[in-house]
Every structure is written in C-alpha cells, then in structure tokens.
Amino acid sequence: MLSQEEIVKTDGPSNGSPLVRMESKDLTVKYGQVTGVKNISLPIYNESVTALIGPSGCGKTTFLRALNRMHDLTRSAVITGEVLLDGYNIYGPKVNPVTIRRKIGMVFQKPTPFPTMSIFNNVVAGLKLVGINNRKLLNEVCEKALRQAALFEEVKDRLTDPGGSLSGGQQQRLSIARALAIEPEVILMDEPTSSLDPQSSSKIEDLIHELKKNYAIVIVTHNMQQAGRVSDNTGFFYLGELVEFGETGKIFTNPVNKRTEEYLTGKFG
C-alpha cells in the first residue's frame, strides 16, 4: 500500500481558465469490505480535459463513477468524503442524484444507443424525460448536439433509423450527442474509444478537443498516448490511490513519483 506521503501533488493547470469546476475531497469508495478508491482529492478545471490513467483495477473508473453518483446504483457501495460541483457537495443530504446526473453527463466504454429508438429520439431522450415535446425545439437541439458530436452530416438523412443501425464509432458519437443534448456542465468519459477502431478513435479525440472549449471533461483511458494527446491535466491512479496529479506535459516528461515513471515507461501496467 502507498502511504499518504507518497502522494505528490503539483500545481494548477497550464492553460485555460483556472476556475475549478469540480473538486473531490478525501473521496473514498468501498464495496462492502473492499476499498475501491481511497482518500482522493483532485480538482477538475473548467474548459480543460482531465485524464485519469493507471493500470487496470487501479480505481480510475471507480473514481469517475463517483463523480456523478453512479455508485448509487450499486447497492453495496459506500462513499465517504465530498465531491463539490461549483462549490456544492453533490453527496449532500438534500441533493437528488437525478439532478446531479443532468449536470454531469457521462459517456461509457461501450457505445450505448437505445437500440429500439430512432437516432433522433436517442439524441433527445434526455429532453423528452423532462417533458419537452416542442418539435421545433427538439429538432434544433438534436441538430446542434449532432453537429457538436460531428455526426450530423453522416446521419442527417436517416434520423428515423434505429440507433442500433449505426456503426460502432457512429454509435459512440451518438452517445456523446445524447449526453450533450441535455447541456451538462461536466462530461465524464469512461474509456470512450476502447471499443472503437483507430479511425473512429481519432474522430472522438478531435471531438474532445472541440468540446473542451465549452465543458469540463474528465476522461478515463488506458491508452497513455491518448491521455498525452487530449488532456491538459493528468492524474495517475495506482492501487486505489491518486499517486500523482498535475499538468499533463510535466507528468509525461518529468514525473515526480517513481511509480508514475515506471508506468509511463511501460515497466508495468
């Protein structure tokens, strides 16, 4: 196990606004007796991409899912500590997780279009939930979200086809469009390219570059090159702890912690 002293934190973001959009404070997730992640404190800056890397089983996905209360669905998960969104604790006693998830969108490892819904209905699914049925407004939002997700040109003539009829890469961009349509403040991405071919992956990466102009993005990835390409800040997780967090360039060229260096140079992982 790592001792608390080993955790090294370096300062602030290199570019973009220094505004901290989200922040976790001493966040611990336990499944029964098993500890998923332990005492994670990490800032997420606005208009920037934060990458979480580390060997599999290190807790990066567990941490990500704690950021929009997805663990509420796992009956055995116990969470202590705080996650602040614009200064408010999302684990506060009066907070409804449903509201939180509308502010913090999520994209998953596997593309998850609702297979029986049309492409259009997939994109506006989150809007229909809250009773928005104005066709004009829905059309507008759908087009905008699909354009943001760089999918509009490919599907504009077949919006009524089922979501399952798209290719894998398109399905993932559809999932992103669906998350964008509800205008979240933060987007969490859990290895969004791991089930895609290289060409689709690079499209998603370009997309992340575009999106960070408007959103705070957290991306979990097992692909270090990807983390290096898309992120501004990087956190390295190991055995459920945050070993090192800092500016991506710095971490990749000059890591402070030995384990980070070993991981980045491929000695384990």
Place this chain on the structure above:
Amino acid sequence: MQENQTANPELKRPLSIIYRWLGDRIFLTVTVALGSSIILLALSMAFVLYSESSTTWQEFGIIGFLRGTTWDAGLHLKFGALPFLFGTLITSLVSLAIAFFPAVAIAIFMAEYSPRWLSGIIENLVQMIAAIPSVVIGIWGIFVFAPWMRETFYLPVFTWTADHYPSLLPVLGNPIGYGITTATIILALMIIPYITALTNDAIRQVPKEQREAAWALGATRWEVIRMAVLPYARGGIMAGAMLSLGRAVGETMAVAMLIGNKNTLPFSIIGPASTMPSVIINEFREAVENLHLSSLMAIALSLFVISLIVNLIAAYITRKLSITGGQLV
C-alpha cells in the same frame, strides 16, 4: 478405477479397434436412435390425431366441423367444434389480458425495485406457485373460490339485474358459481407465475450498460425502466406472453373442474361454458360411439394446431425482436 486404465493408451492398444471404432459407432447409433424417436414422437402425435379423427372430417368436412354449433352425442350424433373453439379462445385471451400487466408488474418490481432479499423470496414463491399441480388449484376452485364468487358477486349482480334489467339476464347467465368467468380468473392466476418468470428472464438479459446510459441522462428509476429496460426486453416479454397464452389454451384440469361444462352456444357472462381440453376430459372416458370418439380426436387435433401456431408465433417473436449487442436483429 476404469478411467485410469483406459487413460493410458498403451494399456488398451490391443482393444483399440473394437473399443474405439466400434464403441463410437454403437454409441452414436444408440444416441441418434433415442434422439430421433423424439422426432418420431412429435410427428406421430400429428399423424395419430389426424388418423383417429378422420371419420369426423369425412362426415362433417373441416369447415363444417369447425363452424358447427351443435354437439349432440345422444340422439342425433351431430358434432361441431365452434362452442369449444369459442370457449378456449375467450378464456385464454381474457385470462392473458387480466394476467399480463400484474405479472409484468411483479417482474419489474422484483428485478428493479425490491431489495435483493425480497426479490429472492418473491422469485422462489413465483416458481413454487408455478409448480402447483392444476388439479390442486382446481379443488380449491371447486370448494372455495366458486362458492365465494357466487355469494359475493354473482348472486348480488344477478338479483340487481333481475330487478332493473330483466331482459339482460340471458346475457348474464346463471349464477351457479361454476362458469366462464370463474374459470377465466383461475386461469389468469395460473398463468401469472409463467409470465412473471419469463418477463424476469427477459429483464435480466438487459445489459447493465443500457440501464446506466439512462441513469446518466438523469432519468428516475421508472424512467430508466421505461426508456432502457422495457424496450430492450420487449421481445422476451411478448414471447413470454405468447407462451403463457399457449399454457392457457392447453390448461385442462382446473378449467374442466370450474367452467361448468355446457356444450351449447350461446355462452353467457357468468354462466357455464366449455373449452376444447375440458370437453375432451369430460367426454372421452365415457364416449362409446365411434363418431363421438373421432370428433373428440378432431377437437384434439384443432387444439394441437392452435398450440402449434401459438408456439411458432412465440418462437418468431423471440427471433424477430431479440436484441443483441445493441443492434436490432
């Protein structure tokens, strides 16, 4: 042990040819013979039912028999299947309509809402209830349910109708307690466990990712079910409903004990009626006339065809509406 000896190829080389080639040959032949006998069995069911009922088809013709409304085994020996076709379709369809939503509701509650210990209890209960023999349900129906229905509902409704709309009495029927409504309610209770079990299976097939995607859009629990779970599971649920309809169509003993066994149309709402299985059970043991026996076999063949169609539709739905890997197949 034998295995240890034969495990060493050196030891059994002299036996090799017989042991290996002939052994495999014999084993395969025996297996295939046993397996194929099931094929024969299924085919023979259709063939036997047809050949045993041929007299009836010759006498009345297929259409004539199916549309015939008279079932007279006494004087005129005239047989028509319409009352039983009608009785079977009404009881099974109405019982499915009654059973479907509560049964699906239990499955949803079990799979999505209730704590794990409670789901376990409900699931075991549902499976246990599905295993109760039809005759056991029947005896409860005869001695408890039917008299209770008569006292609590049929008699008051009958008296009220007699006072206010006496002309409707023939439509309502005799309040003896045994009749089409009683049988249908029991039938609904009996198929609920099947629909629940099959719906539960279908809901369990819904990938975790689909649910999470809906959660991540800020859906409430019910919205997750409506948006992600039910659309994904709909093929399985519909197929389950069809299979349960097949059960209701073929359900014999409890219905025969409760439906009152009236062989002539028109049926009334609470009065006695008959279904295809119930008339077979009631009359086959006592039938002596050749034409009577053959007509009961003709009813059986019709039941066979209906069951076959219902099962084929269920298989078709499963194949057509099942969803794999996020894609509609």
Place this chain on the structure above:
Amino acid sequence: MRRVYDQKSLRQRTIWDHFILGLLMISTLVVMVPLLIIVGYVIINGAGALNWDLFTQELGSPARAMQGRPTGLVHTILGTAVVDLLAILIAAPLGLGAGIMLSEYPDHKLNPVLRILNDTLNGMPAVLKGLLAFSLVVKPMGTFSGLAGGVALAFVMIPIIARSTESALMNIPWTIREAALAIGLPRWRVILSTVMPAARTGLVTGFLIGFARAAGEAAPLMFTSFGSNYLPNHWSNMILGPVDTLPQRLYSLAISPYKEWHEMGWAAGIILLTFVMILFIAARFLTRQKIKT
C-alpha cells in the same frame, strides 16, 4: 449557452416514480396474496383430512365412505409410484439420448429438426399426450393400464429432460472433452465417463424438474391409467391393468357428489402437493448448489 428549461419539475417526476412503485407493490400483493391463500387452504383443509386409514386402506365404493367404514388411498399412492416410476424409466433414456445428441454431436444433421420438434412437443397440452398414449398403447393392448399411464407421463417428461440434459452438458467446457480426447479416450468414453459425471448435478436437476411437472399432471392419465377404486389382486395388474393415480383420483373425488369423498379430495391434494413440492425444492436446492461450486 442557452439552457433548455424543463417542462416537468423534478418533483413531479419523483412523485410519478413513487406512484409507479406503489402501483407495482400493490400489483405484487394483489397477486401473491390469493396465490398464497390457495396454498394455505390446501394445507389447512388437507391436513385436517389426513388420517391413518388413508395410507392403509383402499377406496372401495362410495357407500363405504358414507357408512363410515375404513377407506383410504393406499392403492392410489402405490399406483402413483408405479406409474411415475414407469414414466421416468421410459423418459430417461430418450431424453438423455436426445440431450447427448444435441450437445455432443452438434453437427448432426437431424439436430435442428430435433430441437424444433422437441420444443413443439414441450409446448403441447398434456391432454394431447394422454390421447397419443391412448392411441399408441391402450388401443393395441385393449385395456387401460399403468403402462399406458407411464407412457403418457413420459411424453410430458421427455422434452423437459432432453432440453435440460442438453444445457447441463453444454455447461461443461469443451476443453474438458479435448483434454480427455487428447489422452486417447474414444469419444463415447469421454462422454460417459468425463462429461456426464461432471454434469451430473445439472442432469439430476433436469430429471427432478421433469418429474415434478409430470407428477402433478392429471389430464394425460384420465384415459390411459384410467383409475380404479381397489388394489389390484396381483402387482402386475398395476402395470397391465387400470390403476389409480393421485392427480386423477383427486379430480374424481372432487367432482363426485359425496361429501366424504370431498374430504378425501383435500387429503389427496395435500399428499400430491407435498410430493411435487419435495421434488421441486430438491431441484431448486441442487440448482443453487451448482451455482455455488
């Protein structure tokens, strides 16, 4: 960025969510309670009707019961044992054979047909299986018989056993078969002494489920084993002559006009229910064991 304003408040949606939950809970209660009431009635009335004579005396004529002379169901219980035993003896090899064929010879060209027809057979009402046994056994033999009853119940069991055998054998990984083949065992030895022992829990579970399903069926027995009020004078007549069975006797008692027989009907009900439940619980128990290991 323009925020899209929600039309339905979170409060409304939460209330709706709770409303649905309430509806689901009510449905569950409304359905489960009557079903449990049925079980309760059978247990209470049945237990009240149980007595020693039931297990030692034969039924005889209705007059016997009405005059208060000892009467019981011993011939029914014995008959049920014989008929059920015959059924499983007939069904086991056929079901196993089909299951082995489907699982161990997956390329056999008859398999698609076998699978479809087996499912079709499984979906057929049990009363039709009774009529088939009537035509195949009772008519040639010229008499109702325990054998015919066994054949009819076997028709109920066969498709269930075939399906469960197939899936029990399929659950055994192919690597085990390959390993056994690699050390030089012929295929039939691999199946008999490696695959089937490994799958035995699943195989037994399938047998129990098929047995439990068939043991409760009355419809196939009505015109095959037919029923009888007396113990046959020789045990072979249980196989070759008409014989009483619990489900069929329960039906006859329940629709009879005699109050005393109605009492016995409840007793037959609880005996039958206990028998089926033991089989069923044993099957559930084995399934759970299998999951654990």
